[in-house]
Amino acid sequence: MSEVSIDMFRIAAIKNTLSTPRAMAVFLLCIAFSFLLSTLTAPLMTWVIVLSGCAVVVRLAGLQPSYNLPTSRTVNLLAILAVFALTWFGFSIGLLDSMINLLTVACALKVMLVDEKRDFHLLICASLFLIGCGFISSLSVFAWFGYTALVALLLCSTAIYHGAMLSIKTSITFVAVLILQSLPIALLLFLLLPQLPPLWQMPTSKSTETGLSDTVTPGDIASLATSSELAFSATFEDTAKVPVAADRYWRALTLEHFDGKTWSVSAKRKQAENQLAVMDKPTPLMVAANRYADATISYQLIVEPTQQPWLFTLAPSLPDNTLNSISVKSLFDYTLRASRPVSSKKAFYFRYLPTASISNGIGNFEKQLNLQLSTNGNVKTREWAQLLAAQYDNERAIAQAVMREFSNKGFRYTLSPNAMPTDPIDSFLFEERAGFCAHYAGAMVYALRAAGVPARMVTGYQGGSKLSDNVLQIRQYDAHAWVEVLIEDKWERYDPTSMVAPSRLTYGLETALEEFGESREISILGEFGNTALFTTLQTWFQQLDYSWSKWVLGFDNTAQTNMLEDIVGALTPDKLRIVYLTAIGIVVVVLTLYFLPNRNKPRLSPSHRVLFNAIALIEKQTGNKRENKSLVTYQSEIAPRLPLEAASAFKEICSRFEKIHYTAQSENTRAQSGTETPQSGTETAQSDNTTAQSDNTRAQSRTEEAQSENKREVQLMKQQFLLLRKSLKRVNTNSDK
Amino acid sequence: MNWSPHQYFRHRFFKWLNKRIPAANEHHLNLNSIFILPTGFGWSFIVLSLCLFLLGTNYQNNLMLLLSYLCLSIMLLTLFYTHQNFARLALKALPVKPFHADKEGQLHLRIVSHENGSRTPCFGELQCAWLDSEHAYKSGAKLLRKENKVRLSSFRIALGEDKSTSAKEDKFVSQDKNKGPLQSFSIPIHMPKRGRFRLGRLTISCDFPLGLYKCWTHIDFSQQVTVYAAAQEGPVTVDKVAADNVAKSIMQNKNATSNEDFYALYDYEIGQPLNRVSWKHVAKSGNWVSKSFTSLSPNSHVLSYSDSLDTEAAISALTHAVIHWTQSDRTFGLRFKTINILPNQGAKHMHECLEALACFDKSMEIPFGASSNTVSITTSKKQRTSRAEK
Structure with a gap:
């Protein structure tokens, strides 16, 4: 073979x-x-x-x-x-x-x-x-x-x-x-259908947790920087009120505890928050809200699922819980938490208070908490800090001195600094002088605390690219860490990274890294990634994704209520009932459209159509109605009233029509009698098969022949019909003259 | 009457069915005669949709909700599709041919065009089962527009798996494009007991297109079927009935032709019994000739059986004898207890005799016997199964 x-x-x-x-x-x-x-x-x-x-x-x-x-x-x-x-x-x-x-x-x-x-x-x-x-x-x-x-x-x-x-x-x-x-x-x-709130708490998937975590070891944020996944989109009501690039600090967490390596949310802070929540004490944000109620900027966040409760907002922002489907509570450090982890794309509504400042929420407690410092290790930093403390008399001057240190001493901004296992702050400040935002923020907080100035690390996102005039998209590589210093009972924001890489704030991470000769990720696409077509496609996909998030994924109870109110006005139980009844009605109508057999429109065969048209024409011409007369009698009745040509054409049409229908009928009966072979029980299945099969093929070829014949006949009928019409027209024009 | 609740409800159910779907030779399925419910798969599909709804609600995931609603609306639409498809089925029963109790009968059903004038035929796999029987004989009939020959053979899927698969393969190899609708198919009937029965209700079901719903109907084709007794050889007495009505009895298993007088020789025709071939002539000339006897016309025979023996055995033996005698083209009569049929010959005569034997009722002899002539399939089926267990 x-x-x-x-x-x-x-x-x-x-x-x-x-x-x-x-x-x-x-x-x-x-x-x-x-x-x-x-x-x-x-x-x-x-x-x-x-x-x-x-x-x-x-x-x-x-x-x-x-x-x-x-x-x-x-x-x-x-x-x-x-x-x-x-x-x-x-x-x-x-x-x-x-x-x-x-x-x-x-x-x-x-x-x-x-x-x-x-x-x-x-x-x-x-x-x-x-x-x-x-x-x-x-x-x-x-x-x-x-x-x-x-x-x-x-x-x-x-x-x-x-x-x-x-x-x-x-x-x-x-x-x-x-x-x-x-x-x-x-x-x-x-x-x-009503969008229900979750019925019970579901386990979340560890593999899908993304974004910031509640602990920061310098280097964590650097790993986030390699991801260009969307973190959230912010839509502002007013195009003019979109904050400038340098002010786009999306504050998420305050990390107040440092164990020598890792910054984390302080356990004491959590405890205090819980106690205050039990005492039902209003958070300082709530108090501030009333004071600054007039100058607010409303915006909406569509947050990608993070499986975490924290939210990223322009600080300080007030949650608009009348619109939020997941209620958002504010904490005493002005951060915001959703009442349960964000497990799917969700829309959140906030009001930004640009003029308000972040005050010291729990008085002395916060001050104490943010002065805590482990006393072993990082000796050089502590010495330097004490020097600064002696040199300057107020907190602001000390903070500015630290910032100056970063800009003057040749620090370098890099995503891949060398590992600093022992005394990380010392080796960063005095040896490596190269690091990422978390390194800078960590070092600054450490130094300030050592100098006796309460300070804490804040993580979140900084920046965001404009998708359209009023929509900002913030991606994972926009993750950032900065510093808040307590000065005169108010937390002031200091961003040490801005001293080293000013373009990070205004132009984003990629530009900042380029200045230092680095790139965020090695692009497989290379040059192709920069072509116009690719960029257009990318923008288009981003737009599509944004609309999808906004209209489909973000469709929640609020959106539903808004939609219904747009249609029927204020919702009352009566109106709701009508809405649901109409919905059922629509479904019924749709189903009848799909399944009702259209009986009231019997389909005419082409030959019928030609014949009826011809008869209609003749009826109009002669005024003699056909009614129930048979074709032959009608034809002989009107023949003398028609011009010779028309009469012969009509006769031709009639005879052809009869031929089609008569032959078709006889064919059918023959085909039926052919297939009705008696099938006795004693015959084997095999012989049953073969007879039925051959009968079928025969019948089929016969019907095919008949069909092609019919088509020819109908064609001829149409020709005759045209002749008829022409002759009748000629008669009409003649009589008009 | 003393009825158990089960029997009572059963009776009520059949009464209701008789009113709803009266017996008829021809059935055009419609809203009245079709029942529809989700299948197991259908229920699990609904449960799945609900689970997806719960999951979607708990994760506040609109896409999951959308998927759940999609599943629900598919479920809703399939309800109509399944019904619509099944309502295109119209069946006509052909008269049932008599068969022997140990053999299998066939109810031939012809698919006719539906009175509502729909052109599309009913698709899908038909499951047919007798309603009366608990151990219903199931058979699948595959119905579809294309491939006529496949349909007929694949219907026999319950009878022989090989045949159906080979037919299926044929279908792809030959790629024939027959579009004629399936004309007819047959349902096997198992009736282990002789007699004349009324065929009960046939349950026909179909789960086309997605198997989410099962459409079914219980239809009574109002057919009578005569079940001949199983043929079994036995000591049948052959009485020679002379003109003077003096009977001389000879055992049938001796030479059955010994008492006949030789009459003439004819050319042998295929199908004639070999015992009549005159072998002497064949050996001599090579021409096959058969002997003809004169006894047939003046003296006919009457088959009978000793009354004292078991009635069923007698009937079986007589059935066998009747078939045998008809095959050998001889004239005979039949006498057994109340049956008395005059001598005659031919297929019609045979059927007459067989029918008489089949319908012979023991209760005629035993007074106060309450069993009716029409025995439901259930009882006979039960007997069959119990016999099988033995």
Whole structure:
């Protein structure tokens, strides 16, 4: 056997294996499952992905008759192993992720054996649920389209499985139509069904926690800087009131505790906050709100899911809890917290008080907290700080002196400083003199505290690029750390980074790094990344993503209420009832549109149409109505009243019409009698088959012939009709003259 | 009457069914005759949608909510699609041919065009089962517009898996494009007991297109079926009925032709019994000739069976004898207890005899026997299963 024929044989074999609808359905299911796996790489553990991939391969190979599926014993053994592995790793990856892993493993094991209807249905449902889980982390437009395509693929697979050998194309068309038809209904439900608050606290996924954390070790922010993912978008009501680049400090956390290496939110602070919350004491922000109520700037944040409660705001900002679907509370350090972690894209509304300052929230407590300093290590810094303290008499002068130190002593701004394991502040200030914002902020706070000036580190984002006139987009690489110093009972902002790399504030991180001969990331695209087309595309995608976030992801209870109020005015229970009834009505109308058979519009055959047109023409001409007369009598009745040419044309039309319908009828009856072969029970299935088949082919060829004949006849009828009309027109013009 | 609640509800149910879907030879499925409920898959789909809704609400994730609503609306639309498809089915039953109790009968159903004038045929896999039976004989009929031959053979999926798969493969290899609708298919009938029965209600269900819903109907085609007794060889008495009505009895398993007088030789025709071939002539000339006997016309025979023996065995043996005698083209009569059929010959006569035997009722002899002539399939099925257990 030659090589070619072997190949041919192989292709034929593959074709054969997919020939049964069941095999095709399983094939599509496997494809859908592997696509699903490739989108779930974040929550899934590597061994789960490998196992599932292998399962898919095993099942696809099993489609060929020469390969056997694994026995259920093998799969059970694998299941036991997988359960052990899952329990072993489960503790380290968190509840949600281990649940997703568990479901995937279960699916993978089922995929290996799927053949029965029950298993198939189970897999379809589980895959749909996994798609739902996929939405936990992927929220973009493209994710939605991709997952909807996967849903379609799964439905196609189901349709083929149940389609009883209908062609695959028919099944695909059916599913496409089904999804297109159900989308409007789904959308209606989405818009009108009440958006409920979360019913219970769900575990969050560790793998999807992004953005700032509540501890900062110098270097952490540098790692954030490599990510260009969106952190949040800010939309300002008024284009004129968008703050200038240097003022865009999005304050998130105050880190007041330093253990020699890591800055973190102070435990004492948390305790104090809790106590004050119990005492129901109004936060200083609330007090400030009344004082500065007139000069506020409203803006909206659409926050990407961080799985963390903290929010990033222009300081000081007041949460507008009448609009927020997740209520936001302010703390005594003027930072803001959502009442639960932000687990999906959410819109938050704030009012920025540009004129207000951040006051000392809890009096002496804050002062004490921010003077604390570990007394071992970093000796040089402390000595230098004491020198400064002796040199200058007030806090502001000391702070300015530290800032001057940074600008004068040749400090360098870099994302990849050398490691500073021992006495990090000393080695940064006096040896390396190169670092990132967290290094500068950390060193400055340390020095100030050593000099007896209360200071704390603040983290958040700085900057943001304009998407449009009133929309700012802040990405992960905008993460920043700076310093707040307590001067005259008010916290003043000092940004040591601005001394070293002034362009960081006004032009962003990339420009700042360029000045020091570094780049944020090595771009694979290289020069291509700078072309106009690429930039346009990027902007376009950013716009799309922003609109998606705003209108789809950010659609919450408030947006829903606003929408309904826009339509029907103030919402009263009565109006709501009407709204829901109309919604049901719309669904009913849509369904009748889809399914009501259009009986009131019987479709005329082309021959009928020509005949009726001709009769209408003649009726108009002669005023003689046809009514219930048969064609022949009518024709003979009107023939003398028509010009000769017209009469013959009409006669021709009638005769051809009769021919079409008479022959068609006789054909039909013949075809029917042909297929009505008596089928006795004693005949074998085989002979039944062959007779029915040959009958069918015969009938088919006969009907095909008849159809082409009919078409010719209709064509001739049309010609005659044109003749008729022409002659009648001529008669009319003659009589007019 | 003393009815258990189960029987009572069953009776009520059938009464209600009779009112709702009256028995008829031809059924055009419509709103009245179709029942529809989600299948197990359908329910799990609904539960899945609810789970996605909960997940979406708890994570405040609009995309999950959208997916959940999408699933729900697919569920809603499929309800209509499933019903619409099934409501295109119109069936007409052809008269059921009699069959023997140990064999399998066939109810031939023809698909006719629906009275609502829809042109699209009903698609999907039809599941047919007899309603009366708990251990219903299930069979799948695949119905679709394309590939006529596949349909007919794939319907026999319950009878032979090989045949259906080979047919399926054929379909792809030959790529034929027959578009004629499926004409007919047949439902096997198992009836282990002789008699004349009324075919009960047939449950036909279909889960096209997505298997989320099951549409079904219980239809009664108002068909009578005669089940002949199983043929079994036995000691049948053959009485020679002379003109003077003096019977001389000879055992049938002796030479059955010994009492006949030779009449003539004819050319042998295929199908004639070999015991009539005159082998002497064949050996001599090579021409096949068969002997003809004169006894057939003046003296006909009457088959009978000793009354004292088991009735069922007697009927089986007589059935066998009737078939055998008809095959050998002989004239015979039948006499057994209340049955008395005059001698005659031919297929019509055979069916007459067989029917008489099939419908022979023991209760005629035993007074106060309450069993009716029409035995429901359930009881016979139960007997069958109990017999099988033994």
